[in-house]
Amino acid sequence: MTRFLVLAKTPTPGRVKTRLxxxxxxxxxxxxxxxxLIDTLRTxxxxxxxxxGSHPAPSGWSRVAQRGDELPARLANAFADAGSEPAVLIGMDTPxxxxxxxxxAAERLREADAVLGPAEDGGWWALGLRDPAYATVLRTVATSRPDTGVRTLQALRGLGLRVSLLPTLxxxxxxxxxxxxxALCPAGSEFRRAVTALDAELSA
Structure with a gap:
């Protein structure tokens, strides 16, 4: 059985999405x-x-704290802390x-050793590993770079893993x-509603 991990920051003003x-x-x-985050957890x-941070886990979810000073360590530790089952990790940035x-993604892990979802900005939005121990290689990959996705793919293949690529988001x-x-989110999306409301305020 494949486990899903959502890497998230508690939505505290000044600590999240400051580039907005x-x-x-x-x-x-x-x-x-x-x-x-609400939309991601629902999906x-x-x-x-x-x-x-202190954001609680919804009903039916378990919760672990992020560990590590830098994002590469936090990513690797997320897989390590979630158990030994195949796992797919996504963030809160693709609602x-x-x-x-x-x-x-989960189905592809039946055949592939890893799945990787590239992001348009050069990073990645999803990473699935049949064996979470493979995540140790993430400690060597610099994040927040235009070639982070490519470097991640190279690192995984450097371990001899078979990697299946997901659609780019x-x-x-x-x-x-x-x-x-x-605009890509369904009408009932919290994210779509929030963005639409804020733009309406700007234009009022």
Whole structure:
């Protein structure tokens, strides 16, 4: 059985999505982040919330605290702390992700050693590992670079792993990203509702 991990920050103003400011305030950016996290958790359904801060896990979820000073260590530790089962990790920056995409990622892990979902900005939005021990290689991959996805793929293949690539998604870093992603979300999406409301305030 494949376990899903969601890596997230508690949506605290000034600590999340600060690149959305301007045009939005720190409080508004935190509200957008909260909406993205709500949608992501709803889509995943159940799993492990790997959280930085005090954000509680929803019903049906388990919760572990992020460990490590830098993101590469936090990613590797997330897999280590979640158990020995195959696992797919995503963040809170792609609220447009669908259940079908996640089911496809889990299905691919039946044959592949790893699955990787590239992001448009050069990073990645999802990483699945049949054996979570493979995640130790993430400690050597620099994050927040335009070639982070490529470097991650190279590192996984350097271990001799068979890697299956998932569709490329756009993650939310800027207000332009947020608007583009909101347009991809269904009408009942918290993220779409939050972004639409904030833009309405700006134009009022």
């Amino acid at each position: 400011c301007p045009p939005w305030t720190l409080e508004q950016a935190a509200a957008v982040a909260s909406a993205a 995943v359904g159940a799993g492990v919330l790997v959280v930085d 447009q992700v669908t259940g079908a995409l996640l089911a496809d 756009r993650d939310v870093d800027t207000a332009t990203d947020a608007r583009a992603v909101a």
